[in-house]
Amino acid sequence: MGRAFEYRRAAKEKRWDKMSKIFPKLAKAITVAAKEGGVDPMMNAKLRTAIANAKAQNMPRDNIEAAIKRANGKDGVFSEITYEGKANNGVLIFIECTTDNPTRTIANLKSYFNKTPNASIVPNGSLEFMFSRKSVFEFHKPQIDMEEVELELIDYGLEELTQMEDDRWIAYGDYTDFGKLSEGFEKLAIPITKASLQRIANNPIVLTEEQLIEAEKLLDKIEEDDDVQAVYTNIE
Template sequence: MGRAFEARRSRKEKRWDMMSKTFTKYGREISIAVKQGGADPEINARLRMIIQNARQANMPKDRIENAIKKASSKEEGDFEEVVYEGYGPYGVAILVECATDNPTRTVAMVRMHFNRSNGSLGKSGSLDFIFQRKGIFTVAPEGVNKDDLELELIDFGLEEIYDNEEGNLVIQTSFTDFGTMQKALEDRKINVINAKLARIPTSTVDSLTDEQAEEILDLIDKFEEEDDVQAVYHNMA
């Protein structure tokens, strides 16, 4: 009985930790978007997209509103987006996207995790040949004909459209066509579940043992536990 209770409590605490991390992430994204384009989501497309994603992640409405209000005030420090690139064990490329108000602290943290895993932090741009930045939109399939939508969206930068494991449609565009595609989907009142800019590897490392792959995943977990980290990408198959 005691063990079962402790196990349930542990799972609940992990869920709360994950939710807290997710809300912190969206709070920082909101801050950056407001600083760049203003607090009105009607005219700030990036803010509109982040609010939509935050709602899908069950971020409370009042917390979203407070994040916008705080970002609009002088109380909020300036967060900046920084990308760190390096190699983990076994030659796996790892790219870490951060939002930070203290780059000195953040780069020290990133370097520490690379070093402790026998990896190395590289120079900015050193992984440009491995990762391509793409726009990824996940949309609900209800009321949507995939073939018709594909034809409609080609002129707005559609590169690929496919079904994911959850049965939703995934639309991929180039980085430069992200805003154009966002507007095209909004104009057609397509139900966008999530929209993001992602880093897609052009080549992968696929010769790792299960134990080696676990080392890479452990390093990725360590990065993702840090508040400054927004997203982590790798080229492990």
Template sequence: MSGHNKWSTIKRKKGALDAKRSKMFSRITKEITVAVKEGGGDPEGNPRLRVAISNAKGVNMPKDNIQRAISKAEKDGDALQEMTFEGYGPEGVPIFIECLTDNNNRTVSSIRSIFTKRGGSLGTNGSLSFMFDRKGVFTIPKGDIDQEELELELIDAGAEDIEVNDDTIVVYTPMADFGRMQKKLDELGIEAENASLQRIPNDYKTLEPQMAMKVLRLIDEFEDNDDVQNVYHNIEMTDELMKAMEEND
């Protein structure tokens, strides 16, 4: 019986990973579609498409899938529109949601419904603008390049913060310097594992793990929605909260 249970657990985890991968591919496909519609299907002349392709490679999206997405967008890509939503979850946690959708009414209804069902409230656009700064965030492999020399190059290209992790370096830039940093990485022959404009909170809110988990379940539900690209919040990911998340995984 224990062997059967173990196999069920493995299947469940694999299913969750497959679903997560499928969601990532779907998000990137939408990014590619919007990029192609905005600037054409040639990545050399379309910086947004170049970033989307780089992100696709970063999550191991097959080359054929990337090319199919570009070709489809060039022929008859969906008329996707960018939408944002701002609101509050339980405990007054601010939540900023970015969407790409081909049906505005459906998306508005879904987002409002999730907020209401999970004890949150949908606010007006602009109500959270003072709580988040939009910044360029680049995750690059550490590699063998001289770290001190690299940091000087990155600072010269507009980096305002650099985090060095075990295998990667995360670089933060002002939104206005996103393109400049991308160009610098191209010059250095460095391919980012991920590059995007993200909304970084100006300060963080610490919650008891039980309450934080309630808010994170709300965020999970938003992220499961097909129209949602990104969800931002300001919950402090404390060691205690990380442990609670692992126990509930």
């Protein structure tokens, strides 16, 4: 009984720890989207997507509404900034941040890289050509035929449709077609479980297990930073 209780408590604490890191990032994404395109989700595709992503992570409605309201307040002033870096074994790292204090953000990131052998921040633009920016939508297989789904979504900018496990599918399109593809899914009444703009490596590399462990130590530190929204690498 004692071990079972400890296990449940540890599992609950792990979930709380995860939420404590995810919810602030989701809230920032909502606030930025509302700041850019208005607080009405029906008129703002980016905000609709940010809200859908938050709901997929079981973020409470009160948190979502508070994040939208912050877009009209002084504390809703966030900047979206990207940083680029390199690490051992040819690892390239593209970092997207949402911050109210860029000085703090870059100082934190530099500390992570400086504590990692042979890793460094590089000038912005150095890695731009190494990644393609794509609209990425994840969804479960709908009732309609997938060939029909593909043909319909092509008119909205679909470039590729990939099947994953558990009846999950991922749709890819150019980043400029994010709004159009969102509209396409809405027209087909296909619920999206997750949607985002991602940077996909043009030439992914394969690492050994030892090299991967080394890279993940740095990546974990970066991803845990409150100002970091997303991290992309060229690791396959």
